[in-house]
Amino acid sequence: MKSSLRRTFVAAGLTVAVAASFPALAAWEPTKPVEFIVPAGTGGGADQMARFIQGVVAKNNLMKQPLIVVNKSGGAGAEGFLEVKNAKGDPNKIIITLSNLFTTPLATGVPFNWKDLTPVAMLALDEFVLWVNAESPYKTPADYMAAIKAADNGKYKMAGTGSKQEDQIITVAIDKATGKKLTYVPFKGGGDVAVQLVGKHVDSSVNNPIEAVAHWRAGALRPLCVFDTQPMAYTAKVTATQAWGDIPTCKSQGLDVEYLMLRGIFMPSGVTQDQVDFYVDLFKKVRATPEWKKFTEDGAFKNTFMTGKEFADWAAAAEKHHKQLMQEAGFIAK
Amino acid sequence: MEDIGNLMHGFAVALTWKNTVFMFVGILLGVLIGVLPGLGGANGIAILLPLTFSMPPTSAIIMLSCIYWGALFGGAITSVLFNIPGEPWSVATTFDGYPMAQKGRAGEALTAAFTSSFVGAFFAIVLITFLAPLVAKFALQFGPPEYFAIQFLTFASFVGMGREPPVKTIASMMIGFALAAVGIDTVTGTLRMTYGLPTLLQGFDFLIAVIGLFGLGEIFLTMEEGLSFKGKSGRIDPKVVLKTWAELPRYWATSLRSCVIGCWMGITPGGATPASFMSYGMARRFAKRKEKFGEGEIEGVVAPETAAHAAGTSALLPMLTLGIPGSPTAAVLLGGLLIWGLQPGPLLFVEKKDFVWGLIASMYLGNIVGLLVVLTTVPWWASILRIPFAIIAPIIVVICAIGAYTVHNNMFDVVMMVVFGVVGYVFKKLKYPLAPFVLALVLGDMAETAFRQSMLVSGGNVGVFWSNWLVGSIVTLGIVILLWPMMVALRERARGRPAGTGA
Numbered sequence: 001m002k003s004s005l006r007r008t009f010v011a012a013g014l015t016v017a018v019a020a021s022f023p024a025l026a027a028w029e030p031t032k033p034v035e036f037i038v039p040a041g042t043g044g045g046a047d048q049m050a051r052f053i054q055g056v057v058a059k060n061n062l063m064k065q066p067l068i069v070v071n072k073s074g075g076a077g078a079e080g081f082l083e084v085k086n087a088k089g090d091p092n093k094i095i096i097t098l099s100n101l102f103t104t105p106l107a108t109g110v111p112f113n114w115k116d117l118t119p120v121a122m123l124a125l126d127e128f129v130l131w132v133n134a135e136s137p138y139k140t141p142a143d144y145m146a147a148i149k150a151a152d153n154g155k156y157k158m159a160g161t162g163s164k165q166e167d168q169i170i171t172v173a174i175d176k177a178t179g180k181k182l183t184y185v186p187f188k189g190g191g192d193v194a195v196q197l198v199g200k201h202v203d204s205s206v207n208n209p210i211e212a213v214a215h216w217r218a219g220a221l222r223p224l225c226v227f228d229t230q231p232m233a234y235t236a237k238v239t240a241t242q243a244w245g246d247i248p249t250c251k252s253q254g255l256d257v258e259y260l261m262l263r264g265i266f267m268p269s270g271v272t273q274d275q276v277d278f279y280v281d282l283f284k285k286v287r288a289t290p291e292w293k294k295f296t297e298d299g300a301f302k303n304t305f306m307t308g309k310e311f312a313d314w315a316a317a318a319e320k321h322h323k324q325l326m327q328e329a330g331f332i333a334k
Numbered sequence: 335m336e337d338i339g340n341l342m343h344g345f346a347v348a349l350t351w352k353n354t355v356f357m358f359v360g361i362l363l364g365v366l367i368g369v370l371p372g373l374g375g376a377n378g379i380a381i382l383l384p385l386t387f388s389m390p391p392t393s394a395i396i397m398l399s400c401i402y403w404g405a406l407f408g409g410a411i412t413s414v415l416f417n418i419p420g421e422p423w424s425v426a427t428t429f430d431g432y433p434m435a436q437k438g439r440a441g442e443a444l445t446a447a448f449t450s451s452f453v454g455a456f457f458a459i460v461l462i463t464f465l466a467p468l469v470a471k472f473a474l475q476f477g478p479p480e481y482f483a484i485q486f487l488t489f490a491s492f493v494g495m496g497r498e499p500p501v502k503t504i505a506s507m508m509i510g511f512a513l514a515a516v517g518i519d520t521v522t523g524t525l526r527m528t529y530g531l532p533t534l535l536q537g538f539d540f541l542i543a544v545i546g547l548f549g550l551g552e553i554f555l556t557m558e559e560g561l562s563f564k565g566k567s568g569r570i571d572p573k574v575v576l577k578t579w580a581e582l583p584r585y586w587a588t589s590l591r592s593c594v595i596g597c598w599m600g601i602t603p604g605g606a607t608p609a610s611f612m613s614y615g616m617a618r619r620f621a622k623r624k625e626k627f628g629e630g631e632i633e634g635v636v637a638p639e640t641a642a643h644a645a646g647t648s649a650l651l652p653m654l655t656l657g658i659p660g661s662p663t664a665a666v667l668l669g670g671l672l673i674w675g676l677q678p679g680p681l682l683f684v685e686k687k688d689f690v691w692g693l694i695a696s697m698y699l700g701n702i703v704g705l706l707v708v709l710t711t712v713p714w715w716a717s718i719l720r721i722p723f724a725i726i727a728p729i730i731v732v733i734c735a736i737g738a739y740t741v742h743n744n745m746f747d748v749v750m751m752v753v754f755g756v757v758g759y760v761f762k763k764l765k766y767p768l769a770p771f772v773l774a775l776v777l778g779d780m781a782e783t784a785f786r787q788s789m790l791v792s793g794g795n796v797g798v799f800w801s802n803w804l805v806g807s808i809v810t811l812g813i814v815i816l817l818w819p820m821m822v823a824l825r826e827r828a829r830g831r832p833a834g835t836g837a
Binding site: 041042047048051052054055056058059069070071072073074075076078079082107108109110154157162163164165168183184185186187188189191192194195196198199201202210211213214215217218220291294295298331333 | 376377380383384385387388473474475476477478517518519520521522523524525528532535536537656657658665666668669672673675677678679680681682742743783787790791793
């Protein structure tokens, strides 16, 4: 009798303990398939990351409901952002962003702002590297800057992805640093840009690492510097002699330009904290997988994770920064 | 002959029973994707991509590239049967394929389409096998002026060939250009002609326009002629395949020319859609019975299908060796490569031999399997036409609507499709040609971007189009082709004959 009573107590105690340690069970989770919006075309950097995450989530059973990637690339991503903006209170919709979260409303005048969305998490930051053709005589940023300064305006050509977006913003910043104008030639995708540089149709590019790495390894392109405050953290050799970490910062080479691109997740406004927490937790799990580690290493992403207020503050600062850069460049739509 | 050894090793990789199963599954899925208009190879592969992450990369790429082949094959089916191009590159196939089906020759048209597809793809694979590194170097020669030159050549080879008065052709083309300009402008990054409407942000999608113009437009026309409750009396002959095969060798010249055009366009990378248009235009120009084109000439099916598949297949080459996708589907496959931890680029052939040669071997096998699968189904597909129109028409409309919706998951696109259907009907009633409209819509945007990039690069100097032998010769060839009919007419007039009667 005594022992059975004790058993009951133990059982009751366990129940309490279980209930206390798994509050998440009672917490919110998606009740229908989650739409994962990509405000860019299929095959691009954001699309690759979204589909990669979809694969990791499915493979590791991180979510009961399926995650469905949907491309809404119209109007430089405006289409996707507007859809999330208008889906107020819908917790089954998330969007992956790139810099067009800040640049598209400024350049096109389409009415949306990151504040119309709920910030969930920053997954990583994408680096930008200044590349030249390996057969060109420029070994350092200083060599290239000197050549630009010595030539007429517009003689040197910079290829980049899209117009009035990150690549052109960096180009304008370089213009400002050198006092001479580069001719900016926009292409549809980063892969095209890298190939145009390999084919010597332009003089330089500011490709993301993942867009140009194959040509670097093949000895066709040469990285001059990275537009970050410190060198990249990856020390494994990419070519026979160099690692990502061996590329100096542009600032240290006398080219005072810095730029990083957001790879983050947002959801519609008007959702509850429970719902945001679910996704924060989900992306923490995604980031803990070995697949993610390899993915970020291959793409030389800056592995910064932020959520909540910290992330919102970052976005506010980034928006201000973009507004200032684009104002100076004359990219703001009237 | 190191390549042969590598290829044999590739066959060993591709022929394990597991990979063979993936191959068949891929082909079947692909045909299905190709048949459903709008779903398309790119979307289909994008949807299935995450499923492959748990597979070994070689199996995954074999399955996905087989979906690609399947979609290439399948696109022709609805073009021939219902005048609905399942894929953009099948538009040119409708020009003669559909009239053939109308005359009860659907089986022949399908057999010709599938066989030409196979021939084109096979030609391209052989090219990839032996010339990959060389060809990749050649693709690097292509800067913006060269791209524009290629687009120009496509227009030139297609314009001025219709029976309609030139004014109507030009009007139709201009409407196409205007619609192509809607949406974001890549060069300035600003919006054009969207009038503050969110639905116009993405511009007018080619696929939606084509589904409406061709598919629905045709249904409207048939409805006007009266709802017949009888099906077409096309005889279903299981020997149709062999009979058509006996006829096909006659078109070897067209076939060879289309192979070359297709490979060239795939590598450069102009893509499968312009390739099919250009090839159709060229075939018509060189054909003995020009005036029969558009009324059901088998050559008019052979040319675009051969070129589309040669292009679609060779488009994988720049993707593997340079990391630039030659088509939207290749772009999605490229994303897949990166996710599997493979870095496309010049070193892929050196570092991942198993993968590359497994893929190339699977191209050979996938195409053979694909051809067998689709050819055995020819009589069944052709027999669909025996179903009475009153029953099949609503089904087609539903499939069209689903197709239009899947392009962007957007309900507005379905409305747009109906609008385009009415436009297509009006065009046909007023005898305006649809082809120039479609061509301008699909190429207008690309040609404009390439032209403006060239102007940026050259500082506004048109001389850039003659700045080297490559671009110079393509542009000159384009101009010659464009002006050729005029020169012929002038010469004939000089001889004292009225122009036009000799055509």
